[in-house]
Amino acid sequence: MTEHLAALQVVIPLLCAPLCMLVRYRDWSWIVALFGSWACLIISWLLLQLVMVDGIISYHMGNWAPPLGIEYRIDKVSAFVLLIVSAIGAVITPYARESVRAEFGVNRVYLFYTAYMLCLCGLLGVTITGDAFNLFVFLEISSLSSYVLIALGKDRRALTAAYQYLVLGTIGATFIVIGIGLLYAETGTLNMADLAKRLADQPLSRTIGAAFGFLVVGISLKLALFPLHLWLPNAYTYAPSVVSAFLAATATKVAVYVLLRFLFSIFNVKLSFGVMPLDSILLVLAVIAMFAASAVAIFQTNLKRMLAYSSVAQIGYMILGISFANVNGLAAGIIHLFNHALMKGGMFLALGCIFYRIASVNINDMAGMGRRMPWTMGAFVVGGLGLIGVPLTVGFISKWYLVLGALERDWWFAAALVLLSSLLAVVYIWRVVEVAYLKPVPEDAPEIEDAPPAMLIPTWILIGASVYYGINTDLTVGVAKQAAQQLLGAG
Amino acid sequence: MHSNLVLRVVAKLLMPFIMLFGLYVQFHGDFGPGGGFQAGVIFAAGFILYALIFGLQSAGKVLPRGILRFGIALGVLLFAGVGVYNLLVGGQYLDYNVMAQDPVHGQHLGILLVELGVGITVTSVMVMVFFTFARHRPTKGDD
Numbered sequence: 001m002t003e004h005l006a007a008l009q010v011v012i013p014l015l016c017a018p019l020c021m022l023v024r025y026r027d028w029s030w031i032v033a034l035f036g037s038w039a040c041l042i043i044s045w046l047l048l049q050l051v052m053v054d055g056i057i058s059y060h061m062g063n064w065a066p067p068l069g070i071e072y073r074i075d076k077v078s079a080f081v082l083l084i085v086s087a088i089g090a091v092i093t094p095y096a097r098e099s100v101r102a103e104f105g106v107n108r109v110y111l112f113y114t115a116y117m118l119c120l121c122g123l124l125g126v127t128i129t130g131d132a133f134n135l136f137v138f139l140e141i142s143s144l145s146s147y148v149l150i151a152l153g154k155d156r157r158a159l160t161a162a163y164q165y166l167v168l169g170t171i172g173a174t175f176i177v178i179g180i181g182l183l184y185a186e187t188g189t190l191n192m193a194d195l196a197k198r199l200a201d202q203p204l205s206r207t208i209g210a211a212f213g214f215l216v217v218g219i220s221l222k223l224a225l226f227p228l229h230l231w232l233p234n235a236y237t238y239a240p241s242v243v244s245a246f247l248a249a250t251a252t253k254v255a256v257y258v259l260l261r262f263l264f265s266i267f268n269v270k271l272s273f274g275v276m277p278l279d280s281i282l283l284v285l286a287v288i289a290m291f292a293a294s295a296v297a298i299f300q301t302n303l304k305r306m307l308a309y310s311s312v313a314q315i316g317y318m319i320l321g322i323s324f325a326n327v328n329g330l331a332a333g334i335i336h337l338f339n340h341a342l343m344k345g346g347m348f349l350a351l352g353c354i355f356y357r358i359a360s361v362n363i364n365d366m367a368g369m370g371r372r373m374p375w376t377m378g379a380f381v382v383g384g385l386g387l388i389g390v391p392l393t394v395g396f397i398s399k400w401y402l403v404l405g406a407l408e409r410d411w412w413f414a415a416a417l418v419l420l421s422s423l424l425a426v427v428y429i430w431r432v433v434e435v436a437y438l439k440p441v442p443e444d445a446p447e448i449e450d451a452p453p454a455m456l457i458p459t460w461i462l463i464g465a466s467v468y469y470g471i472n473t474d475l476t477v478g479v480a481k482q483a484a485q486q487l488l489g490a491g
Numbered sequence: 492m493h494s495n496l497v498l499r500v501v502a503k504l505l506m507p508f509i510m511l512f513g514l515y516v517q518f519h520g521d522f523g524p525g526g527g528f529q530a531g532v533i534f535a536a537g538f539i540l541y542a543l544i545f546g547l548q549s550a551g552k553v554l555p556r557g558i559l560r561f562g563i564a565l566g567v568l569l570f571a572g573v574g575v576y577n578l579l580v581g582g583q584y585l586d587y588n589v590m591a592q593d594p595v596h597g598q599h600l601g602i603l604l605v606e607l608g609v610g611i612t613v614t615s616v617m618v619m620v621f622f623t624f625a626r627h628r629p630t631k632g633d634d
Contacts, residue, residue, distance in 0.1 A: 007574070007584035015571045018564035063586035 002050070006059035006072040009043045009082065009128055010138075012036055013121035020113040027101055029110040034093050036117055040124065041090035044082040051079040052479070058130070066130070067191035073130025076483040080334065081127045081257045084341050088249040088462075089120050092345070095458035096242045099352050103154055103240050112152055116246070118145040123254045132180045132266070133190045135258065139176065139222070142254070143169045146247055150239040161234035168221060168231040175218025182211035183266075195266050204275055212276060215262050223255030225319055226289035229312045236308035241352030244304055248311050249345030253337045256318050260333070263322070264487040273325045282323035287417050289316030294424035298431070303351055303361045306428055307344065310387060313421065314340045320414065321402055329405025330484035332398055335476050339386070339394035339469065346462030347383035350376050353451035353459060366432065368441030373450045377436050379463045384429035386466045389422045393470040397477065495544075502544040509537035517610050521599065527606035531613025538618045547625055556622065559615045566612025573604045 016036030020029035051057060051074055059072040074082070093116075100112050122142025129135050147169070151162035184190055186207045187198040199208065217228075224232040232252075236244045263272040273279045293312035300306035314336070321333030351361050353376040358365055370377045386393035399418055406415035450456065469476050513533040520526030542550030574585040582589035587601025 004578050004584065007578065011571055011574060011584065015568065015575070018567040018571075021560065021564040060583055061585055063583040063588065 002046070003059075005043050005047055005050075006057055006074060006128060007061070009040060009047065009086075010072075010121055010125045012039045012043070013117045013124065017114050017117035017121060020110055020117055024110050027097065027106055027109045029113040030093070030097050030100075033096070033113040033117055037086070037089040037093040037120065040086040040120065041083075044079070044086040044124075047074055048079040048083050048479070051076055052482075067189050067194035070134050071130040071191055071193075072128050073193065074128060076479060076486050077257065077260065077334065078127050080479050080483055081254065081337065082124060084253060084338050085120070085123050085127065085250045088246065088341055088345050091458045091461050092242060092246050092249075092349070095245075095349055095352070095455050098452055098454050099242050099356055100240065102356055104152065108152075112149070112240075112242075115145045115148040115152070116243075118142075119149060119246070119251075123250050126254050127257055130192050131190055132183065132192055132195060135192075135261075136173070136177050136180055139258070140173055142251065143173060143222075146243075146251060149243040149247070150235050152243070153238045153240050155238045157234070158238035161231075161238040165231040165235045168228075172218045172221030172228075175214045175221070179211045179213075179215035179218060182207050182214065186211070192261070192266055196268070199266065199271070200268060204271065208271075209276075212267060212271070216259070216278065219255060219259045219262065223252050223259060223319075224312055224315055226285050226292060226312060226316065229289070229293070229315075232312060233305050233308040236311065236348075237302055237305040241348065241355050244308075245345050245348035245352060248307070248348050249341040252311065252315055253341055256315070256322075256333070256337055259319075260322065260330075260487060264330075269325060269488060279323045279325055282319050283411075283414065286316040286320035286323060287414070287421075289313055290320070290417065290421040291424065294421055294428065297428045298424065300428075301363050303363055303366070303432065304348070306363075306432075307347055307351070310425070310428065311340075311344055313425075314344065314387070316421075317398065317402060317418070320418070321405060324405040324409050324411070324414075325488075326405055326408050327481065327484045327488060328401050328408055330487060331477065331480040332401035332405050334480040334483050335394075335401060336398040338476050338480070339398050339466065342394060342462050342466040342469065343383045343386040346459055346466060347380055347387075349455070349459040349462060350380040350383065353379075353455050356451055356455065357448045363432065363435055366435045367439040368436070368445070370433075370437035372441060372445070372448055375450050375456050376459070379456075379459045380436075381429075381433055382463050383466060384425075384432070386470070388425045388429060391470075392467065394466045394476075395470070397470055397473055401477070498544050502540055506537060506541065509533065509540070513537065517606065518603070520606050521602050527609025527611075528613050530606075531610045532617060534610070534614040535617030535621070538614075539621050542621065542625065547622070551622070554618055556619070559619045559622070562611050562615030563619065566608040566610070566615065569608030569611065570605050573601060573608070577601070 013036050016032050019032045023029045023032055057074040060066065061070040061072065100109050104112060119142050122138045122145060125138030126135055126142060129138060147162045147166045150165060151159055183195060186205060187195055189195055189198060221228045236248055239247065290313050293309045293316065297306045297309035297313065300309060318333045318336045321329045321336060354369065354373060355361050357373065386395040389395040389399040399422065402418050403415040406412065513530045516525040516533055517527060517530035520530065538550060538554055541553065577586050577589055578584055580589050587597045588594035590597035590600045
């Protein structure tokens with residue numbers, strides 16, 4: 001069956017989604033979701049091994065040969081992103097059981113797992129497909145299901161947050177489909193490899209320029225690049241804990257992947273960064289994101305909102321890496337995809353543990369939390385160290401390669417800005433540490449245990465991985481460098 | 492509206508034709524314009540008309556929520572299941588050629604089942620969306 005792994009990667013969560021809907025007895029749908037997400041992880045791991053050996057895997061849907069048929073095309077970049085998404089999914093599903101039961105009530109959990117599986121299916125589909133229109137379809141599957149997931153939040157503001165995301169996400173999707181439509185009008189093909197070949201032969205026309213603009217703006221909306229990030233803070237704040245963790249760790253990462261795919265594989269480096277001045281635009285926006293969003297994060301009292309703004313800043317680092325358009329910068333962007341998924345996923349899960357016990361993530365309720373829930377708070381702090389970029393955490397690796405990339409382009413000021421912005425992360429993480437460890441436990445605080453193991457273990461797997469991959473960088477740096485070379489080589 | 496005799500009689504007369512037309516669009520979709528999505532919408536429009544004229548309660552008896560929920564899942568399962576069946580008998584995902592003794596038959600059977608899945612899901616989702624909104628009673632908190 002190895003030749004069908006590419007199809008199964010998407011089909012298994014697609015099949016699990018309706019099954020979750022049918023299995024309504026208590027929370028048995030969780031078992032289906034668990035099977036689905038673990039199967040996805042195994043498949044993506046096998047695919048990565050295959051790709052590292054054989055190069056590109058191409059799968060023809062329905063045996064219709066590309067460029068007419070839909071092709072699933074897995075190269076090093078997509079295999080790596082597939083692994084990130086499915087690994088996060090596989091870690092979060094075991095955690096979800098307790099958390100979702102507590103937040104939704106047992107009667108509605110099946111709705112959560114159905115939307116969750118669809119979202120996973122969409123995200124994996126976006127990453128695996130080699131067809132521009134198919135990418136749009138999967139992007140919509142993942143977006144629509146994430147609107148549902150956010151709206152499931154207990155807080156009534158979750159509905160407005162989901163609606164806001166729906167409106168902005170739909171504008172983004174419309175821009176993307178207009179861009180794809182214009183490309184189709186100009187070249188007559190939707191297959192990405194074919195598009196790249198035909199675009200390389202054509203002189204730059206106004207249609208191609210417009211398509212480029214629409215695509216970049218549309219994708220930037222989806223990945224929440226400053227100043228198009230306005231949907232993100234509310235969505236992450238009011239979504240259920242599991243959903244915040246899952247979306248923060250995967251959805252924006254996949255959107256960054258889509259941007260990489262379009263900038264480097266479909267349009268080429270010459271067009272994206274030579275003819276179009278995208279490198280300076282991305283550089284400026286990324287730097288503003290790093291500073292503005294981190295600064296806003298410092299003043300948040302809701303910790304989920306703080307992490308959400310921090311995500312906007314971290315997306316700035318990824319885009320900064322892309323704007324360098326050299327191997328180290330690009331590799332830094334791709335490494336940070338992985339690293340940020342681990343850190344932010346782990347930190348949102350830690351907040352989910354706190355919410356499970358005290359039903360609040362407000363900083364005023366965190367007094368003495370370091371003693372009340374030592375393991376949970378420990379995970380949060382280690383994740384926070386990663387965000388700052390302390391050596392021996394993954395954040396350090398990302399920033400190291402970012403600085404290398406910046407120096408390679410002689411943009412020493414960008415390197416300095418990366419280091420300066422890390423100081424802002426110190427401030428917002430320290431605020432939490434100060435309250436949680438240095439303030440006494442309030443007199444009237446009820447006695448609470450730490451979170452149940454079913455929630456703590458997944459949290460610590462992500463946080464532990466964020467330390468492990470900060471020390472052993474063979475997988476991340478190795479794959480990311482090859483992926484970056486491949487992206488740049490294609491142009 | 493419940494006492495409006497003309498509407499009730501006309502709706503009752505039209506109902507079988509709407510359903511028949513839905514079936515035509517569904518199964519003729521293999522050869523001409525049409526297919527599961529369009530047919531699903533026509534079916535759903537029929538049920539929504541019924542609900543508008545005869546009330547939500549009687550429409551709910553015709554299509555209970557449980558069946559709708561089952562239908563939504565069943566259609567997707569049918570679609571994806573056809574693909575998995577193709578894998579199991581040795582083809583690519585959704586390669587209908589391997590479904591029957593010869594490729595032409597296989598393509599017929601494959602697209603028929605897939606479109607049937609689409610039709611079931613689209614009908615169920617459309618009716619479910621209508622029911623959900625129609626049954627929603629605004630509470631005081633809503634603006």
